Amino acid sequence: MPNERLGDLTRFYSILDKLEKRVGGARTLDNCTGRMQWPHRGIYFFREIGETRSSSGQGPRIVRVGTHALKAGSGTRLWTRLSQHRGKDSGGGNHRGSIFRLIVGTALIARDGHTVETWGRGNTAPSAVMAAEHEFECVVSGVIRQMPFLWLRVDDEPGPDSLRGTIERNSIALLSNVGKPALDPPSPAWLGRHCDREKVRSSGLWNSRHVDEAYAPAFLDVLEGLVDEMGTAQ
Numbered sequence: 001m002p003n004e005r006l007g008d009l010t011r012f013y014s015i016l017d018k019l020e021k022r023v024g025g026a027r028t029l030d031n032c033t034g035r036m037q038w039p040h041r042g043i044y045f046f047r048e049i050g051e052t053r054s055s056s057g058q059g060p061r062i063v064r065v066g067t068h069a070l071k072a073g074s075g076t077r078l079w080t081r082l083s084q085h086r087g088k089d090s091g092g093g094n095h096r097g098s099i100f101r102l103i104v105g106t107a108l109i110a111r112d113g114h115t116v117e118t119w120g121r122g123n124t125a126p127s128a129v130m131a132a133e134h135e136f137e138c139v140v141s142g143v144i145r146q147m148p149f150l151w152l153r154v155d156d157e158p159g160p161d162s163l164r165g166t167i168e169r170n171s172i173a174l175l176s177n178v179g180k181p182a183l184d185p186p187s188p189a190w191l192g193r194h195c196d197r198e199k200v201r202s203s204g205l206w207n208s209r210h211v212d213e214a215y216a217p218a219f220l221d222v223l224e225g226l227v228d229e230m231g232t233a234q
Contacts (some may be wrong), residue, residue, distance in 0.1 A: 029086040030145035039153035064206035069158035087141035173215035
């Protein structure tokens with residue numbers, strides 16, 4: 001029901017407002033390093049400059065939700081995943097190791113007319129190809145590093161049934177506009193409208209997975225409980 005989803009969306013953002021206070025404010029990857037205090041495992045919620053809510057209240061809207069270590073035995077830390085999105089200190093990066101970088105890159109190519117014929121080809125690439133892609137990887141880094149984000153500590157064991165995966169999946173399904181009346185739709189100028197992935201364009205999110213799924217409203221109780229458990233400046 002649209003009214004029920006609107007109520008849940010409004011509550012979701014009120015929980016994130018509380019999270020923002022808990023962590024001492026949103027950060028941008030441009031100003032982050034691995035030496036900062038990060039939870040071992042967690043979930044992140046990205047915003048984007050110019051993207052605001054229009055249905056569920058005022059303020060920035062979430063444009064991507066993500067986590068890490070969803071395979072049993074994975075040792076990936078939260079900062080490891082965030083740093084893959086951030087790219088290297090040199091400004092470059094590896095879009096083959098970050099789906100976020102990959103899809104932002106496709107949108108920039110379509111919108112701005114960049115020519116990067118090898119973009120998105122293969123899971124690995126020889127050093128010569130990566131060197132040729134470096135300049136454009138820097139462009140992608142410049143966009144992603146300016147996106148404010150919040151993070152939530154959820155230090156459960158890696159695995160497909162982890163609490164992190166449950167919150168990620170339900171958050172995306174709630175935020176997504178795929179197959180539903182549009183709530184908090186993206187602005188006309190949103191970069192994601194140029195992405196080559198239809199699910200990104202229709203969901204209004206830099207996510208492809210879970211955008212066409214149903215969400216379970218009870219996840220909001222779990223999300224709020226985890227936020228309440230966080231100390232300040234985590």
